[in-house]
Amino acid sequence: MKPYQSFNWAEPESLNEMYKQAIIQRMKSKHGFLVDFLWLFLVMLPVPFICKYRFDLSNNEFIICVISFTVWAFVLTCYGKIVEKKRVGKMQANKFIWRYGTVDRPTRDVKYRKPKSKIDGQDVSYIFNASEGDRVIVIGFNTTGDSKKEPEFYAVSI
Numbered sequence: 001m002k003p004y005q006s007f008n009w010a011e012p013e014s015l016n017e018m019y020k021q022a023i024i025q026r027m028k029s030k031h032g033f034l035v036d037f038l039w040l041f042l043v044m045l046p047v048p049f050i051c052k053y054r055f056d057l058s059n060n061e062f063i064i065c066v067i068s069f070t071v072w073a074f075v076l077t078c079y080g081k082i083v084e085k086k087r088v089g090k091m092q093a094n095k096f097i098w099r100y101g102t103v104d105r106p107t108r109d110v111k112y113r114k115p116k117s118k119i120d121g122q123d124v125s126y127i128f129n130a131s132e133g134d135r136v137i138v139i140g141f142n143t144t145g146d147s148k149k150e151p152e153f154y155a156v157s158i
Contacts, residue, residue, distance in 0.1 A: 004122060004140060004151055012094035018113055019137065023156045024091050029084055033077060041073040087154075097140045101155065103130050119155055130157035 012020075028034065048065040051057060057065065090096055104118040117127040119138055130136050136155040143151045 001147055002154060004143065004153065007099055007108045007120070007122065009097040009140065009143075010097050012098065013094055015137075016024045016100055019158070020091065021096050023137065023139065024088055025156070026156055027084065027088055027091065028109070029081070034052040036080065037073060037077040041070060066136070087141070091139070097143055099138050101136050101138045103127070103132050103134045103136060105132065115129045116120075117155065122153065130155060 012093045016018070023089045029037075041075075045066075048062060048069055051065055052062045102118040104121065117124045117130075119127075119136060124138060124140070127136070136157050136158050139156065142149040
């Protein structure tokens, strides 16, 4: 894997405003909070039923289990919305770097790990609508030397 310092990165001001707005629109969730919460809740709903029959839970324990999974779905949805808001805020505040790249290997589902894509030999943790050989814009966050977090990179097809 090539480190991000080995590439030529451009400043946010040089990115076309039309591209920037398109990237922000793609980064925003297509659903509202309620739809994301309901989707996650429905995915997690079978777990209390499995626990009830597997561990022979009483009705009160089953209700507590359903309530705890509901709260868990709510917390995960809130976290996802907060991360999305921060990412979009960094884009709007011009706190990123960018470059053009070509997809070497598209995102694949990897068991128990985050799916990764390769763009010009660099790992990118998230890619929006691109396949192998497509030209993309790679956006980098947390790339300053004094940043406490590791750099994050996202790719958006053009």
